Amino acid sequence: MFAVRSVRLGSICAVLSLLAAPAGAQTFAGSDVVAATARELAATIQARRAEFEADPYQLYALVDDILLPHFDMNRGCRGILAQYWAELDSAERNRFVIAFYNYLVAAYGTALLHFNHDTLRVLPFNGDATASPARINSILTMNDGTEVNVDFVMVSTPEGWKVVDVVAEGVSYVKTYRSQFSVDIAIDGLNSVLEWLAEKGAARFPAARP
Numbered sequence: 001m002f003a004v005r006s007v008r009l010g011s012i013c014a015v016l017s018l019l020a021a022p023a024g025a026q027t028f029a030g031s032d033v034v035a036a037t038a039r040e041l042a043a044t045i046q047a048r049r050a051e052f053e054a055d056p057y058q059l060y061a062l063v064d065d066i067l068l069p070h071f072d073m074n075r076g077c078r079g080i081l082a083q084y085w086a087e088l089d090s091a092e093r094n095r096f097v098i099a100f101y102n103y104l105v106a107a108y109g110t111a112l113l114h115f116n117h118d119t120l121r122v123l124p125f126n127g128d129a130t131a132s133p134a135r136i137n138s139i140l141t142m143n144d145g146t147e148v149n150v151d152f153v154m155v156s157t158p159e160g161w162k163v164v165d166v167v168a169e170g171v172s173y174v175k176t177y178r179s180q181f182s183v184d185i186a187i188d189g190l191n192s193v194l195e196w197l198a199e200k201g202a203a204r205f206p207a208a209r210p
Contacts, residue, residue: 006041028125029132030154030161033070040055041066045112045200052113058167060204063104070157072162073097079165080173084185092190101195132156133164 039127045052052059078085085093095096123137136152153165165174184193 011090028127028129028134028136029156030136031122031125033154033161034122034136034152037066037070041112042184049113056110057204057206059112060105063105063109063112068101069159070162072157072164075155075162075164076174080181081178081185082178082182084182084190088190096190096197097195099197099201103197106204108200133165134161 010198044066048058052062074093074097077100079094080100081088088096088167121139121141123139125134125136129133133153133155136154138150138152140148140150142148149169151167152163153167154161155164165172167173181193184196
């Protein structure tokens with residue numbers, strides 16, 4: 001259910017996006033966020049790699065602390081749910097955002113351990129640095145050597161620039177999840193999707209260990 005390569009790639013890239021420093025050229029505040037996060041996250045993983053390999057739950061906690069603040073999960077989830085978002089109250093929206101985030105962390109968080117600083121190259125920013133949303137282009141080299149064009153869509157918020165979507169080889173992970181979830185919601189209702197996300201996301205918590 002919901003398992004397609006484009007989603008997996010987009011979700012992994014969403015996590016890895018904040019590990020790479022920009023390649024230079026035009027100054028852009030969003031790229032500065034990426035670079036600062038890259039330094040902190042890379043240093044932490046290097047220093048604690050053995051710990052994270054032995055206990056992925058510590059890695060998931062690191063994602064919460066360092067990466068999550070740079071993603072606008074509410075806006076991303078609003079794009080995923082589309083018309084269904086308007087039908088939910090604030091508590092239901094929050095429930096979906098939390099369930100979806102925990103699912104992403106459980107499914108793709110350990111991809112951070114396979115990241116090499118040389119594998120993600122952020123291209124020079126050539127857009128309007130004052131416009132929001134803005135798109136940062138990059139090239140990601142996968143473990144098998146395959147190069148993937150990845151765009152990170154960022155928006156300006158009161159807390160700074162944040163990622164709202166990842167487009168891998170022209171495929172938006174927000175649009176892909178929207179297409180998948182809309183079918184299941186139409187057939188079985190939103191609760192069925194929430195239950196599935198909660199089940200998968202539970203794996204990120206120590207209490208979920210067998």
